[in-house]
Amino acid sequence: xxxxxxxxxxxxxxxxxxxxxxxxxxxxxxxxxxxxxxxxxxxxxxxxxxxxxxxxxxxxxxxxxxxxxxxxxxxxxxxxxxxxxxxxxxxxxxxxxxxxxxxxxxxxxxxxxxxxxxxxxxxxxxxxxxxxxxxxxxxxxxxxxxxxxxxxxxxxxxxxxxxxxxxxxxxxxxxxxxxxxxxxxxxxxxxxxxxxxxxxxxxxxxxxxxxxxxxxxxxxxxxxxxxxxxxxxxxxxxxxxxxxxxxxxxxxxxxxxxxxxxxxxxxxxxxxxxxxxxxxxxxxxxxxxxxxxxxxxxxxxxxxxxxxxxxxxxxxxxxxxxxxxxxxxxxxxxxxxxxxxxxxxxxxxxxxxxxxxxxxxxxxxxxxxxxxxxxxxxxxxxxxxxxxxxxxxxxxxxxxxxxxxxxxxxxxxxxxxxxxxxxxxxxxxxxxxxxxxxxxxxxxxxxxxxxxxxxxxxxxxxxxxxxxxxxxxxxxxxxxxxxxxxxxxxxxxxxxxxxxxxxxxxxxxxxxxxxxxxxxxxxxxxxxxxxxxxxxxxxxxxxxxxxxxxxxxxxxxxxxxxxxxxxxxxxx
RNA sequence: UGGCCCGUAGUUCAAUCGGCAGAACGCCGGCCUUUGGAGCCGGAUGUUGCAGGUUCGAUCCCUGCCGGGCCAGCCA
Numbered sequence: 001x002x003x004x005x006x007x008x009x010x011x012x013x014x015x016x017x018x019x020x021x022x023x024x025x026x027x028x029x030x031x032x033x034x035x036x037x038x039x040x041x042x043x044x045x046x047x048x049x050x051x052x053x054x055x056x057x058x059x060x061x062x063x064x065x066x067x068x069x070x071x072x073x074x075x076x077x078x079x080x081x082x083x084x085x086x087x088x089x090x091x092x093x094x095x096x097x098x099x100x101x102x103x104x105x106x107x108x109x110x111x112x113x114x115x116x117x118x119x120x121x122x123x124x125x126x127x128x129x130x131x132x133x134x135x136x137x138x139x140x141x142x143x144x145x146x147x148x149x150x151x152x153x154x155x156x157x158x159x160x161x162x163x164x165x166x167x168x169x170x171x172x173x174x175x176x177x178x179x180x181x182x183x184x185x186x187x188x189x190x191x192x193x194x195x196x197x198x199x200x201x202x203x204x205x206x207x208x209x210x211x212x213x214x215x216x217x218x219x220x221x222x223x224x225x226x227x228x229x230x231x232x233x234x235x236x237x238x239x240x241x242x243x244x245x246x247x248x249x250x251x252x253x254x255x256x257x258x259x260x261x262x263x264x265x266x267x268x269x270x271x272x273x274x275x276x277x278x279x280x281x282x283x284x285x286x287x288x289x290x291x292x293x294x295x296x297x298x299x300x301x302x303x304x305x306x307x308x309x310x311x312x313x314x315x316x317x318x319x320x321x322x323x324x325x326x327x328x329x330x331x332x333x334x335x336x337x338x339x340x341x342x343x344x345x346x347x348x349x350x351x352x353x354x355x356x357x358x359x360x361x362x363x364x365x366x367x368x369x370x371x372x373x374x375x376x377x378x379x380x381x382x383x384x385x386x387x388x389x390x391x392x393x394x395x396x397x398x399x400x401x402x403x404x405x406x407x408x409x410x411x412x413x414x415x416x417x418x419x420x421x422x423x424x425x426x427x428x429x430x431x432x433x434x435x436x437x438x439x440x441x442x443x444x445x446x447x448x449x450x451x452x453x454x455x456x457x458x459x460x461x462x463x464x465x466x467x468x469x470x471x472x473x474x475x476x477x478x479x480x481x482x483x484x485x486x487x488x489x490x491x492x493x494x495x496x497x498x499x500x501x502x503x504x505x506x507x508x509x510x511x512x513x514x515x516x517x518x519x520x521x522x523x524x525x526x527x528x529x530x531x532x533x534x535x536x537x538x539x540x541x542x543x544x545x546x547x548x549x550x551x552x553x554x555x556x557x558x559x560x561x562x563x564x565x566x567x568x569x570x571x572x
Numbered sequence: 573u574g575g576c577c578c579g580u581a582g583u584u585c586a587a588u589c590g591g592c593a594g595a596a597c598g599c600c601g602g603c604c605u606u607u608g609g610a611g612c613c614g615g616a617u618g619u620u621g622c623a624g625g626u627u628c629g630a631u632c633c634c635u636g637c638c639g640g641g642c643c644a645g646c647c648a
Contacts, residue, residue, distance in 0.1 A: 024585090024586095048648090049648095050647085050648055052647095052648085082648070084647095084648085085647065085648080087647095088647080088648095140646090141645080141646055144645095144646075145644070145645075145646095146644095148644055149644070150573080150574085150644055151573060151574045151575070151643080151644065152573050152574045153573095153574090153644090155644090182646085183646070186646055188646095195575090196574065196575045196576085197575065197576075197643080198575085198643055198644050199643070199644095201644085204645085204646050206646085207646035208646080209646090223646090225645090225646070225647085225648090226647070226648045227648095230648085246577070246578090246641075246642070247641090247642055247643080247648095248642095248648090249576065249577060249642070249643085250575080250576060250577090250642065250643050251643090252576095253576095273577085275578095275641095280583085286648095328584090328585090328596070328597090329584065329585075329596095330584085330585065330586095331585095332578095332584085332585065333577065333578065334577095334578055334579075334584090334585085334640095334641090335577095335578075335640080335641055335642090336583080336584060336585085337583080337584080338583075338584055338597090339582090339583055339584075339597065339598075341583090341597060341598065342583080342584075342596075342597045342598085343597095344597095345596090345597060345598090346597095348609090348610090349610095352609080352610060353610095357607075383606090386606090386607085386610080387610070416608090418608065419608085427606060428606095429606065429607065430606070431606095460606085461606045462606080469606095470608090471607095471608070472605090472606050472607060472608090473607090474607075536607085536609085538607050538609085539607045539608080539609070540607090540609095541609090559607075559608095559609045559610085560608095560609065560610090561608075561609085
């Protein structure tokens with residue numbers, strides 16, 4: 001009972017999609033294949049990242065889909081690194097990707113590499129050559145591109161298209177042996193240069209690369225392309241359902257062509273495409289993300305403003321919330337953009353039930369309790385989490401000099417402003433009722449100090465005479481406050497759809513996406529917060545303690561703020 | 573310009589193989605409150621892209637149009 005609303009529920013596939021029906025087109029298809037498909041009830045998926053960058057929230061959707069389906073159908077999911085391009089790939093990304101997947105809470109059935117299959121792929125290529133279905137082309141990249149034709153123009157057959165099998169075999173062997181320079185020759189599938197689908201116009205299967213591969217070293221001088229490696233790797237591993245994003249839709253006929261020509265059995269993998277994830281106010285393109293990092297617009301791949309898993313982790317996004325979000329949005333074949341607010345609501349939902357409450361004043365205003373007994377030491381007891389009885393309570397020191405949030409006081413409050421004002425009484429959270437009796441200002445009219453009286457009878461927050469106050473505000477005892485740094489984050493891009501109008505997405509980069517506040521007043525208990533832990537600063541939001549720097553907190557997400565909404569409406 | 577995919581509340585998705593168009597987030601109103609949070613109650617979201625056709629009946633099937641996405645790397 002009392003199960004958190006955002007906890008993943010592996011028993012119920014219905015958590016896997018939005019709306020009422022409880023399933024999506026992919027799960028429906030898989031269920032049908034399990035019932036009477038060629039796989040004998042077996043389900044195997046795979047997540048095939050290229051180890052050339054860090055994972056982002058978009059990958060999390062694919063991860064949740066593939067691993068989630070494997071769990072739901074009692075199947076398996078392989079983590080396969082698509083390491084077919086030695087020029088861009090690196091083992092440090094392999095480690096980071098594995099780390100991120102583990103953080104999300106998934107465990108691959110097996111970890112594999114496309115490079116494990118280079119030998120097998122080579123032998124299959126020879127088989128296609130022998131069948132007259134592949135040939136070595138001497139044209140250079142530019143010529144191949146030009147001769148591929150256009151959407152309305154048929155392609156032109158390569159002059160090398162009709163080489164004999166023996167010549168192709170010989171040339172291919174010499175490509176492999178490293179006898180040719182990069183770009184001098186490629187192996188192409190022999191399909192149809194007049195096909196409507198450009199992917200079928202004799203696609204390249206192998207190119208020559210003399211680079212060092214991070215796993216196979218210098219063993220190979222030829223490397224398979226995605227189109228050649230991917231489907232065959234799926235088949236070798238026994239994938240039943242190969243789920244990929246929409247842009248591979250036009251490659252599906254080729255995926256199937258290779259399997260058919262190789263004579264693979266009926267239980268061969270089938271590819272199904274789904275829409276990749278887009279989020280408002282951010283970008284998901286690896287290239288743009290890399291540019292943010294290289295141009296110094298963010299601090300690195302793990303900057304808390306980045307949509308990378310590492311960034312979200314530092315920001316304080318819990319993996320449970322990311323999984324719940326992924327399950328909620330489900331999958332479809334329509335390309336769209338989800339509102340970042342939806343993700344944030346899942347983050348709040350999780351932290352609301354898990355995060356300890358603490359008090360912190362970000363913009364301090366001094367309050368002197370004029371009737372506080374000289375030298376009296378007092379300690380209040382505060383609830384750690386009203387949503388979780390087992391979280392207990394903590395002691396919070398109180399005193400005659402306090403800090404409250406500057407925004408919690410107004411000399412001349414407008415309607416619906418319920419907080420402190422001259423002559424008005426409010427409750428200090430877990431403390432006493434105080435009434436503002438006087439305001440001290442400096443020569444510029446700036447408020448420097450509030451004088452207040454407190455009612456000793458209201459210890460704990462209730463008045464014996466039953467009188468009510470409209471607001472409860474947070475505070476920190478000045479004598480006990482710990483100074484800290486709080487980093488506030490806003491949208492990385494001001495535009496909800498950066499670059500959608502054809503301009504550079506970076507043009508709408510938010511110049512104030514980060515605000516660093518030093519000299520914040522924190523209650524003493526915050527000094528004991530473990531690195532990385534997320535707490536709630538009462539009335540402000542959720543904040544993640546920095547992994548390295550003590551007493552530095554990153555705002556994960558704010559609480560929903562009704563007063564801010566009222567103000568916004570007034571301004572409009 | 574050719575091929576393929578796709579058009580349902582603001583957004584993202586549903587609608588049990590043709591039967592009264594729903595959910596979540598957001599929004600609006602109210603209640604409650606020792607977080608103006610959370611929670612609770614209620615409400616509006618709409619010519620299902622457009623126009624025809626088939627049918628007793630179309631979001632669903634057919635045709636055309638319009639709009640969006642993807643495809644002419646030896647990237648994935």
